[in-house]
Amino acid sequence: MITLKDKNILVTGASSGIGRAIAIMASELGATVTILGRNTDKLKETISLLTGNGHTMHTVDLSVSEDIDQLISQSIAYDGVVFNAGIVEYMPVKFLNDNKIDTTFSVNFDSSVILSQKLIKKKLLNKKGSLVFISSISSKLGVAGTAMYASSKAALTAFSKVLASELASQGIRSNSICPGIVKTAMTEQANDVVSEEELQKAESEYPLGYGETTDVAGLVMYLLSDMSKWMTGSDLTIDGGFTLK
Numbered sequence: 001m002i003t004l005k006d007k008n009i010l011v012t013g014a015s016s017g018i019g020r021a022i023a024i025m026a027s028e029l030g031a032t033v034t035i036l037g038r039n040t041d042k043l044k045e046t047i048s049l050l051t052g053n054g055h056t057m058h059t060v061d062l063s064v065s066e067d068i069d070q071l072i073s074q075s076i077a078y079d080g081v082v083f084n085a086g087i088v089e090y091m092p093v094k095f096l097n098d099n100k101i102d103t104t105f106s107v108n109f110d111s112s113v114i115l116s117q118k119l120i121k122k123k124l125l126n127k128k129g130s131l132v133f134i135s136s137i138s139s140k141l142g143v144a145g146t147a148m149y150a151s152s153k154a155a156l157t158a159f160s161k162v163l164a165s166e167l168a169s170q171g172i173r174s175n176s177i178c179p180g181i182v183k184t185a186m187t188e189q190a191n192d193v194v195s196e197e198e199l200q201k202a203e204s205e206y207p208l209g210y211g212e213t214t215d216v217a218g219l220v221m222y223l224l225s226d227m228s229k230w231m232t233g234s235d236l237t238i239d240g241g242f243t244l245k
């Protein structure tokens with residue numbers, strides 16, 4: 001049985017979508033959960049959906065280093081951290097500029113590097129802890145318009161593997177997950193650049209259809225739990241068979 005009893009779990013970007021599903025499922029499996037995001041009202045909504053007591057929320061903008069410092073100053077040690085917060089902006093390479101590059105990388109990549117580094121330096125990761133990075137299958141494809149998103153996610157996967165090597169002596173594991181399309185607020189943004197018809201056609205290329213937030217959350221539970229104690233440095237695809245072709 002997968003259990004997260006007696007584990008303190010931090011989930012970034014838990015005010016909606018996949019992060020919210022991860023927080024809810026972790027609480028159902030017995031974890032005490034800390035959630036963060038920028039939208040206080042949505043974080044409160046997530047908190048109201050958690051099972052059990054003692055869960056906390058922090059309004060944090062991960063692109064602001066002082067916000068990360070504030071979170072770290074709470075000095076709570078974690079048994080698991082899910083680096084889930086992310087943003088996407090669709091744009092052909094010819095329209096990119098320094099600002100666009102920084103915006104995506106600062107949330108999708110830099111913030112995870114900075115947060116994990118601060119947790120390590122302050123010894124706020126418990127022995128046998130588990131780090132889970134939410135990357136994306138976009139990092140393995142080459143979909144036009146996703147240059148910054150795909151690149152930031154590829155960087156995240158690589159970073160997770162390096163951490164796995166550096167933290168193994170402390171029994172801390174690090175793995176990344178590459179989900180295919182899961183319908184959330186993030187994928188709704190695709191409606192701005194792709195027609196409903198195209199989205200439906202794209203779904204037909206998924207042998208098992210698009211995913212649900214709980215499909216990804218279930219895999220995260222396994223990685224956070226001691227059931228996966230021999231797994232580190234892995235990069236797991238969960239995409240309803242999309243990349244079978």
Ligand SMILES: NC(=O)c1ccc[n+]([C@@H]2O[C@H](COP(=O)([O-])OP(=O)(O)OC[C@H]3O[C@@H](n4cnc5c(N)ncnc54)[C@H](OP(=O)(O)O)[C@@H]3O)[C@@H](O)[C@H]2O)c1
Nearest residue numbers: 013015016017018037038039062085086136181182184186
């Ligand atoms: N949905 C998919 O098809 C799919 C596929 C592959 C990978 N992913 C990845 O899965 C993760 C979750 O995405 P989702 O689909 O669940 O999208 P979502 O519903 O838009 O959730 C994104 C989360 O990230 C948080 N966030 C964004 N910028 C932040 C910042 N500067 N500081 C703190 N939190 C921030 C948002 O919270 P606030 O708005 O409250 O800040 C929100 O909770 C992302 O990393 C995404 O790249 C999604």
